[in-house]
Amino acid sequence: TSTSPPQPLTTGDEITIVSWNIHYGGGPTLAVGRGQTRSEVIEFLDAIAAEIRTWGADIVALQEVDRGALRSFDIDQLQWLAEATGMKYAAWTPTWDANWVPHPGLNPAEHIGRVYSGQAILSRFPITSAEHIRLPQPSETGALYNLFYLHRHLTDATIAAGPAHNIRVVNAHLEAFEASNRMEHAQQTIEQIGTTTQHTILLGDMNCTPPEAQLRKNFPDEPDTDMSADNTIEQLRSTPGISEVVPQRVYAAAEDAWFTFPAHAPNRRLDYIFHGEGLTLVRAEVPQMDSPPSDHLPVVARFRLD
16 A cells, blocks of 8 residues: 555645444444454455545544454454555544453353454544544443443544645444434534534444435334434534535435445445535445445545635
8 A cells, every 4th residue: 555645635626535334344244242253354354445445535434443352353453454545644532442241142152252442533644633522321221231331432533634724524423222322422413513614524323314214213124223203313414514415305316325234235324424614525425335344334425625
């Protein structure tokens, strides 16, 4: 991979942004716990890096990145992907640090086990600051469960893309299972974004469908999941000064083009990119993959700097 320093960007230049939940190199399976071999994890990580290089990504926000976990054979996935993509600048936020996670079931050989995992931002340009905002755990699950559960975060980073263009990137991975907690996370995200939005990107795995989605419950892969009363995405859309890369009318005209989960048979949209007014959208897509290396498909967007 190239290690030459990038040319600073200026007004009129374009920048490519990616959001991708990489499922800790576990591939497209929805299995909980352990199940992949070390060679399979490496194969998935290499495929993820190859896709990122293909898109010519400048900034990549990743969720579910292991840096030392039994389930992924203690591979430092952040270092692996940084080297494999040639993106030498990184911001790391640990979200799950547990000596042992006794889940699922009673067989220790199938447990998630020891885990050190989190979310990351990779960049071709220098990251000049990064703030890590811990989000509250769900109260519904109780103190004992939460002792082994992850602490979801926002990562709020500033990236020096050029002398007049500091790009603010807020990487989010919101609560997956408890709707009230997820909506609380959305409100805290809005408060964190504040009014500094001109060159702001909010992106990540929001773990919720948009309100106009035709399917919001009774999913084929998760029949018990119900998002029909969840307003997470409506809240995020209300953030002053930012817009989605997929307008509601575009989404409604061809929903399945924007589905990101589950990657091998997608039926819903969980992953998003929002942008400030100083970033003009050139194009956006959810790349379709015959052999996805994660259980999520990525979102890729290209912007022109104003």
